Amino acid sequence: MPARLQIKAEDCSPLGQAILQYLEEQGISMNRLAELSGIPQPRLRGACFKGTCPTPETLRKLARVMGKHHLELYTLAYEGRIEPLPEDAANISLDLLMRELFETARELDLTAPIVRPSKAKIRKALLELGFRAEPTAATSQFEAG
Template sequence: MPARLQIKAEDCSPLGQFILQYLERQSISMNRLAELSGVPQPRLRGACFKGTCPTPETLRKLARVMGKHHLELYTLAYEGRMEPLPEDADDVSLDILMRELFETARELELAVPKVRPSKAKIRKALLILGFSSENNAISEVG
């Protein structure tokens, strides 16, 4: 059983909370995760707190060990730091879409595909999700 963590979940960013949950599920210490990922323990600990900015390299190293895509950890790390879009902003923002995709995949415990889907599969998925051309010339997928 790992030693009790001295970091409180309420002091953590969404990334930090995710890391704490991972440590608990895996029954490992933060020192062990630091060792496995090659991220110095002070940097790993610091990445857990609200208002911190972990480097992309830190996120890539953690993602590899945690079995996640680095963009998923990136969205968690910067979730609280992204300014909300104004009410009149276009709802098809790429940032919103990416966050929703990763959040839904995380909730469903789905892994990121190892191979990039073909254009045909991406097109079909977009049509199923309700995307359409400006002139609605794209037919629905049944």
């Protein structure tokens, strides 16, 4: 049984909460996770708290051990630090789309693919999601003629 954690979930960023959940699910200590990931324990512990900025390298190492995509951990790490979009902002923000993709993947217990999907597969998925080509001036003239 792992040692009782001294970190409280309410003191943690979304990344820290995910780390604590992983430790509980795996039944391992923070020291063991640090050892497995090759991250110094104080750095790993520090990455759990609100307002911290873990390095991309720390997130990559941690993601490998946790079986997550490093961009998912990046969105969790910086979730509280990204300014919310104004209410009148268009809902086509790339940041908003990335957050929604990773949140939905987490809810469905999905992980990012190991191999990057082909452009054809990405195009098909985007069309199925409702993306469409914006008519250009040339397209509009062609359709009008």
